[in-house]
Amino acid sequence: MSSHSPEHRGLRRLGAVVLVLALAVLIVIGVTSYARETRDFHPQAFAAAPAAGPRGGALHAGPSPESTQVESAGRPGEYKETAQALYEGQQLFQSMNCAGCHSDGGGGMGADLMDARWFYGHEPRQIFDTIVQGRQNGMPSFGGRIPAYQVWELVAYVRSLSGLVSPDVSSGRNDHMEVMPPPMSLRMKSRLMVKPLPPVDSAAVKGTTVPGVAIHPDSTGAKGAP
């Protein structure tokens, strides 16, 4: 086929240019329209410090004794299942000594977090409350110790241990001596044994005190002792 005319060649060149342009436009649209996760870098300082100054006494084993006197400030902040939340949650799990009781998830002094059994519920808000308020059989109340956003990060990591979070956002490797399968490979072991609780009717609890310690979104909002 050696009979290509110059017009032919011109047309081909034009076609190529159009194709490249179209691809470029597609890429730009693709990139800009992809919903990137927004990352907050340390949105608050240690905001949950109580107004009355730093807590002098011991961390409280089980539910806090003040829990009935303090009105819950709800659960400020937002639960996210992102790689960042999981990674930071994993770091916090070590640094807040969660791992001391729960090991790398398999349990020990504290409950097994890898199985399908949840004594106090597996919903993010339930785990949030467990961390903040403590539970009577031994989980200490970390209320006033960890800012809400970090509690949510812990919640995401804790959920990932039993495969409740997509492996896409879980880490593919461990940072230390291999004692656990990589987080990414963790799957739900069996069907959850506890059905999700129905949503709380906020009207019904309005005006009552909610057991638990307030976690405050900022220090100015702090009221009462944790």
Add this chain to the structure above:
Amino acid sequence: MPRSERRRRRVRAATLAALGGLLLLSSHAVSAATGRPAKTHAPAASDAQWPMAAKNWQNTRFSELNQITPANAGRLRLAWTFSTGVKKGQEAAPIVVGNTMYVVTPYPNILYALDLTKAGTPGVLKWKYVPPTIPAAQGVACCDVVNRGAVYADGKVIINTLDGQTIAVDAASGRELWKTRVGNIHIGETITMSPLVVRDKVFVGNSGGELGVRGWIKALAVSNGRLLWTAYSTGPDSAVKIGPRFRAFYPSEKGKDLGVHTWPPGQWEIGGGNVWGWVSYDPDLNLIYHGTGNPGVWNPDLRPGDNKWTCGLFARDADTGEARWFYQWTPHDLFDHDGVNENVLVDLPLGRSVRKVLLSAQRDGYLYVLDRASGQVLSATPFVRVTAYKGVDLKSGRIQPNEAKETHTGVVVRDIAPASPGGKDWQPTAWSPRTRLLYIPHQTLAMDYEGTDANYIEGTPYVGADVKMYPDPVRPGDGSRGAFTAWDPVRARPVWEIKEPFPVWSGTVVTAGDVAFYGTMDGWFKAVDARTGRVLWRHKTDSGIIGQPVTYRGPDGKQYVAVLAGVGGWSGAIVSGPIDPRDRGAALGFVNAMTDLPKATPAGDKLYVFALP
């Protein structure tokens, strides 16, 4: 109360008083250790009884009962059982006084009194005492919610509760007489040890070495529970009760306030050294002996120094609590090798003389023979494979760590033997003055260890280590993880050994019939010939055995052997937990060595009592 009932009670009281008198009379019996008549202050118990977990002040766990022998042990039969209803690790010794047996359960620490004249019938339960406790204690107990047994004294049964109370209950009625709160769970303090009574004092120590709890031993008045004194394991000399009467044998234990200066500033306040093991007592020297646990935070990089007075042994005046001498098994502990194992007081022919010694099979894997008057180490011989240390220098008294196995932050060190639970953990040994052998239930494990960062948050674990344990790789090909070993302390060598697939986490008892008893984590209760190690008889129980067997003479004059079966504890947490075996580092790394235990045994809660037909 009707008159007849009142009269019956009066009669019962008189009977009890008479029995008590008999006990006192029989207390001139024979010192188990020496074979010569004991002088004053011998424990008030005949060999029909088992009034404290360790049987006697010397902690020999030797009974003069001799009906069961190697010739007839094969005919042992199950006599009766009793279910305690608490399916956690059963580490307690049932104690027996008069015609009553007292059993304390793991948390919630229920105390049962069982009428031995009605054993095996529905009327066996005489009374039950449920102490008021705080459930959150379960969340600060490092290694299952165990309890190692009650003690009887002066008409009272005294127990410790996991949430940090010492409680005295009337032995006849089960009525609470006094309770004293000695521990604070909000800083991670629990109590699992069995209290020891010497005359008018009861000695109690705390647990919490994995939570940065400062160790102590306290003396309370048996009469009313009043706190008489506290001696700490760290801090200034005044708090440790080190004064002018303190004479350590070795130079490294001498100096002012070593409990402060052998630590980074302030670290001693969270420095561990918990007194969670056994206390023994020498009435002639009037000394109590107790070990101290691991230093606060496992990761040794975070606490340079000798970390006095952790991982060592105190001899204290039994009245005042003053320290008389101290010996540190492992200065600057690198592996969680607590020093709280029992010290068995015996008189031993060494060289040309008979020495007053104590025998101690320690976590670090050495069988120590110490002069119990001076604290001098007479010999220290490995009774398991040891890679962590190179030996004990008898001149300086110091153990020599193996540099190649030193643990540090961010470094994975492999094949450390013995592993964290040591050559032997809490599970107590027994001494027979007839065979002159020490019977050692123990484990044979090695581990990988990586030091990690650790934050101190009160009431939470303060460990800073990732650990993975496994069967000692050099044990020739059998994959065994434990053994029951008969040890000759004079010749410093084993005489015989029975290998077991799982760690032998139960206690043991040896009798004048030359039969020793122990249990296995897969649920076998065994009688063995104390001289040869031949297994004479075994019985399969419902659950793995980690309890302390005892023997007593029943109301019918027969010899009985009793043990609690119910797996758990640190080694059995994978069953009593429950724990996910995919996390090999769970239960402080013990899970990696125990993943097959759930197949071998379920959790259990049952007391088993055996006798000849």
